[in-house]
Amino acid sequence: xxxxxxxxxxxxxxxxxxxxxxxxxxxxxxxxxxxxxxxxxxxxxxxxxxxxxxxxxxxxxxxxxxxxxxxxxxxxxxxxxxxxxxxxxxxxxxxxxxxxxxxxxxxxxxxxxxxxxxxxxxxxxxxxxxxxxxxxxxxxxxxxxxxxxxxxxxxxxxxxxxxxxxxxxxxxxxxxxxxxxxxxxxxxxxxxxxxxxxxxx
Ligand code: VGL
Ligand code: ZN
Numbered sequence: 001x002x003x004x005x006x007x008x009x010x011x012x013x014x015x016x017x018x019x020x021x022x023x024x025x026x027x028x029x030x031x032x033x034x035x036x037x038x039x040x041x042x043x044x045x046x047x048x049x050x051x052x053x054x055x056x057x058x059x060x061x062x063x064x065x066x067x068x069x070x071x072x073x074x075x076x077x078x079x080x081x082x083x084x085x086x087x088x089x090x091x092x093x094x095x096x097x098x099x100x101x102x103x104x105x106x107x108x109x110x111x112x113x114x115x116x117x118x119x120x121x122x123x124x125x126x127x128x129x130x131x132x133x134x135x136x137x138x139x140x141x142x143x144x145x146x147x148x149x150x151x152x153x154x155x156x157x158x159x160x161x162x163x164x165x166x167x168x169x170x171x172x173x174x175x176x177x178x179x180x181x182x183x184x185x186x187x188x189x190x191x192x193x194x195x196x197x198x199x200x201x
Contacts, residue, residue, distance in 0.1 A: 001039045001040060001137045001138045001139055001140070002038050002039050002040070002043060002138070002139075002140045002142065003038060003039065003040040003041070003046065003133055003136070003138040003140070003141050003142070004035060004037075004040070004041045004042075004142045004143075004144065005042055005043070005117055005141060005142070005143050005144070005145070005155060005159075005189060006031060006032065006036040006041065006042070006043065006044070006095070006100065006144060006145050007042055007043075007044050007143060007144065007151045007152045007155050007173075008046045008082075008115055008145050008146050008147070008151045008152075009027075009028065009031065009043070009045070009091055009093075009145050010045060010046060010082055010088065010091055010092065010115040010132055010146075010148060011068075011088050011089070011090055011091055012046075012081040012082050012088035012089065013046075013085055013146040014042065014092055014117065014146075016081075017081070017088055018079045018088055019078055019079050019082075019176075020069045021146045021147045021175070021176055022174060023034070024146050024174045025092070026104075026174065027144065027145070027146070027171075027172050027173060027174060028092060028094045028095055029088065030125045030171060030172050030195070030198055031095065031096045031144055031145070031172050032094075032095065032096040034144075034167045034169070034172065034198050034201060035096065035099050036099075037201050038142065039138075040101055040136055040138060041100050041101060042100060042101055042102050042103070042104065042129065042132070042133075043091070043097065043102075043103050043104070044103070044104045044105070044106060044117035044129070044145075044151070044155070045082070045091070045103055045104070045105045045106070045150070046081070046082035046104040046105075046106060046107050046114075047082060047084050047085070047089060047106060047107055047108055048081070048083055048084065048087070048089075048107045048108070049083070049110055050083050050084075051077070051110055052107065052110055052113075053070055053110060053111050053112075053113070053115040054070075054075060054076075054077065054078050054080065055077065055078060055080045055081075056077035056079065056081070056105070057079075057080055057200075059077060060161050062077050063077070064077060064078065064079050065077065065078075067188050070111075070112075070113070071087075071111070071112065071122055071158065073121060073122070075113060075121075080121075081082075082107070083168060085107070085127075089167045093142050094118070102132060102171070102184060103126060103133075104117055104129045105127070106120070106125040107120075107125050109125065112124075112125070114127075115150050115151045115153075115154035116148050116151070116154035116155050116157070116158045117129050117151070117155040117158075118130050118155065118158040118159070118162065118195065119158060121125060121154075123134070130162055136144055138160030138164065139164065139165060140153040140164065140165045140166075140168070141155045141156075141159040141164040141165070141198040142165050142167040142168075142169055142201065143159065143166070143167070143168055143169065143173075144168075144169045144172030144173055145173060146173065146174060146184075147173075147174065147175055147185060148170075148173035148174055148175035148176075148181050149175040149176055149177055149180040149184050150176060150180075152173045153181075153184040153187075153188065156168045156188055156193050157187070157188060157191060157193070159193075160188070160191050160192060160193045161191070165194075166192075166193045166194065167193070167194045167195075167196055167201075168185075168188055168193050168194070168195050168196070168200070169196060169197070169198050170195060170196070170197060171197050171198050172198055
């Protein structure tokens with residue numbers, strides 16, 4: 001069984017959104033068109049409370065994109081984004097969600113950020129995605145969506161470490177930072193993740 005994970009294709013990560021990924025909108029037509037190649041399609045949704053600790057606005061004298069220590073880990077402070085129930089947190093209306101079998105929300109705990117669609121950044125809370133995929137006999141996981149260097153990267157990394165044969169579709173994602181992206185791709189290659197183009201699925 002082959003599954004496609006649509007990572008965080010939400011308005012706030014698209015041009016015009018509060019944490020817009022440059023050219024993020026360019027992936028949507030492609031993401032729609034590749035869905036039919038999979039046995040199962042699932043989606044993740046970044047879903048933060050307003051008082052979330054990943055927001056710079058919730059820290060005194062901190063700027064957006066500054067890095068602080070949170071629970072002993074480096075934490076980038078983001079603009080407010082994907083606040084539960086807001087339009088920014090909604091999936092892009094251009095995204096075809098008709099075939100999405102299940103949606104896994106993340107980042108709901110005020111004190112912990114959650115990039116991966118599988119666990120939070122402390123690896124303490126599961127979203128349920130691993131158990132769901134395993135219950136559906138999924139062996140191969142393909143990742144796409146936003147952002148390439150954060151949530152798509154960490155989702156691919158966890159999928160591979162959890163024993164799924166993992167594929168990262170480069171043309172179906174866009175990054176926030178090119179430097180972070182290059183490091184992420186190197187790490188994924190070393191872990192054994194297959195980096196491919198949608199034409200090679
Ligand atoms: C993401 C930063 C903060 C992502 C989510 O979806 O890549 N990035 N929250
Ligand atoms: Zn977030």
